[in-house]
Amino acid sequence: MILSTGAASTLSIAARVFNAMNRRNYSTRCISAESLNLRSDSTSEAANVTPESETRLSLRKKRLKQEDLEPLDEDSTRGINSRKEMLALPDIEESPYKSTSGFASSRTSKLNSCIKSTEASASASSVKTAGIAPDNWEKVIEGIRKMTSSEEAPVDNLECDRTGSFLPPKERRFYVLIGTLLSSQTKDYITSAAVDRLLQNGLLTPEAIDKADESTIKELIYPVGFYTRKATNVKKVAKICLTKYDGDIPSTLEELLSLPGVGPKIAHLVLHIAWNDVQGICVDTHVHRICNRLGWVSKPGTKQKTSSPEETRVALQQWLPKEEWVAINFLLVGFGQTICTPLRPRCGTCSITELCPSAFKETPSSSSKLKKSVKSKKL
Numbered sequence: 267m268i269l270s271t272g273a274a275s276t277l278s279i280a281a282r283v284f285n286a287m288n289r290r291n292y293s294t295r296c297i298s299a300e301s302l303n304l305r306s307d308s309t310s311e312a313a314n315v316t317p318e319s320e321t322r323l324s325l326r327k328k329r330l331k332q333e334d335l336e337p338l339d340e341d342s343t344r345g346i347n348s349r350k351e352m353l354a355l356p357d358i359e360e361s362p363y364k365s366t367s368g369f370a371s372s373r374t375s376k377l378n379s380c381i382k383s384t385e386a387s388a389s390a391s392s393v394k395t396a397g398i399a400p401d402n403w404e405k406v407i408e409g410i411r412k413m414t415s416s417e418e419a420p421v422d423n424l425e426c427d428r429t430g431s432f433l434p435p436k437e438r439r440f441y442v443l444i445g446t447l448l449s450s451q452t453k454d455y456i457t458s459a460a461v462d463r464l465l466q467n468g469l470l471t472p473e474a475i476d477k478a479d480e481s482t483i484k485e486l487i488y489p490v491g492f493y494t495r496k497a498t499n500v501k502k503v504a505k506i507c508l509t510k511y512d513g514d515i516p517s518t519l520e521e522l523l524s525l526p527g528v529g530p531k532i533a534h535l536v537l538h539i540a541w542n543d544v545q546g547i548c549v550d551t552h553v554h555r556i557c558n559r560l561g562w563v564s565k566p567g568t569k570q571k572t573s574s575p576e577e578t579r580v581a582l583q584q585w586l587p588k589e590e591w592v593a594i595n596f597l598l599v600g601f602g603q604t605i606c607t608p609l610r611p612r613c614g615t616c617s618i619t620e621l622c623p624s625a626f627k628e629t630p631s632s633s634s635k636l637k638k639s640v641k642s643k644k645l
Contacts, residue, residue, distance in 0.1 A: 397581075397584030397585035398585060399585040399586070400560070400561060400562050400585070402621050403560075403562065403586075405618075405621060406560060406618050406621050406622075407590070407594075407597065409617050409618040409621070410597055410598070410601045410618065411597065412617065413601065413605060413616065413617055413618075414597065414600045414601050414604065414605075429442065429539055430442055430445070436513060436514050437470070437471060438540070439514060439515045439540040439541070440470065440471060440472055440507065440513075440514070440515055441461075441465075441470050442515075442536055442539050442540040443503065443507075443515045443536050443540065444461070444464070444470060444475075444500060444503070445457065445461045446532050446535050446536050446539070447496065447499065447500065447503065447527055447528060447532060448460055448461065448487060448490050448496055448500075449490075449532075450491065450492075450496075450527070450529075450531075450532060451491040451492065452490040452491040456489060456490055457490060460486065460487040460488075460490050463486045463487070464483075464486055464487065467482075467486060469482075469483065469486065471513075472503075472504040472505075472507040472508045472513050473504075473508065473513065475500060475501060475504035476501070476504045476505055476508055478501075480497050480498060480501050481497075483497040483500055483501065484497035487500075495527070496527060498526075499525075499526040499527035502525075502526045503525050503526060503527070503528075506525060515536070515540060517537075517541050517543075518537075519533055519534070519537060519545050519546075522536055522537060529576075530546070530549075530575075530576050530579060531548050531549055531550055531575060531579075534546045534547065534548045534579075535548040535595075538592060544588070544591055544592055546579060546583060546591070547579050547582055547583055547586070547591045547594060547595065548579075548595040549575040549576070549578050549579040549582065549595070550575060550595070550599065551575065551602075551608075552598055552599045552601075552602030552603065552606075553575070553578065553582075553594070553595055553598045553599065553602075554572070554574070554575040554578045555602060555606070555608060556598045556601060556602055556606050557572075557578050557581075557582055557598070558571040558572060558578070559606065559611075559622065559623075559624040559628075560621075560622055560623070560624070561623045561624075562581075562582065563577075563578050563581035563582055564581060565577065565581075566581075582594075610628070611628055613625050613626045613628075
């Protein structure tokens with residue numbers, strides 16, 4: 267049997283008590299609850315003991331009293347508390363659409379509070395931020411704006427397509443949700459073409475998608491990234507919107523995150539475009555990469571780069587004023603598509619290299635170019 271730290275500590279104390287009594291020839295005496303209570307009188311014992319045994323009894327009581335009053339260490343307390351929690355809280359329902367009760371709903375409520383507290387790291391209801399802004403960040407943003415104004419990025423051409431402004435409100439919101447879900451890990455022009463094909467075939471309403479075959483949806487959205495999985499998720503999302511939201515889409519961050527295939531970046535983007543509700547920054551691979559190159563974000567308490575877009579979002583929201591939350595995504599995405607590219611960034615044409623700690627560090631050096639040229643000549 268495996269005991270928790272708290273239980274093991276309790277048994278250790280009890281063992282020391284009984285061992286002390288055995289060493290003093292008290293093994294034949296029946297130990298009652300009253301005899302272990304050091305605050306009670308022990309007149310019945312005192313009447314039958316010799317002076318020598320009385321001295322031993324006094325020493326035993328002194329030692330037991332010291333052990334009894336000795337506070338449990340932090341590990342023991344933590345073990346007892348964790349054991350209580352394990353016994354009190356059952357597993358959560360896997361399906362986010364099943365109603366829960368009792369402890370399960372209580373624990374779900376606690377997890378929702380954790381999500382809200384994470385978002386509150388830079389509360390969307392307040393422009394005030396908690397972190398310290400990096401030096402010259404305003405100059406960097408202004409420099410990027412000037413550079414991207416003369417460059418035409420794919421995101422600029424397709425931004426109007428994401429809103430579905432030509433549709434009625436409810437259909438427009440569903441259009442935004444499906445288009446954004448398909449855009450994950452897919453180039454913008456591919457996503458735009460897939461959404462157009464769904465629209466031309468009358469498959470951009472929850473009712474139509476719910477009735478359509480999954481194979482048909484898969485053929486229409488190909489070649490978006492992970493199109494097979496996304497076709498399954500699109501069907502599930504349509505069913506949820508029909509049964510739970512009367513054909514509309516969720517209007518809160520927590521409900522959007524409960525949809526299949528919807529992560530933080532998609533949820534924040536849909537919330538902003540569909541409901542005009544800014545709860546956080548939309549961080550994709552471009553924003554994640556550029557923020558780390560600029561030294562704008564780091565893991566909590568360290569100078570290490572963030573390892574995921576979600577870590578970047580939380581770190582960026584710590585100091586970036588809320589009025590920049592919407593613009594920063596499209597600004598950095600355009601910058602990342604044209605200048606600060608994933609491989610071989612164009613530092614030579616960038617106007618903010620003096621403010622960028624990563625400038626020219628990812629550009630192939632002259633020595634490496636020489637080695638490649640020598641190798642090609644040998645071949």
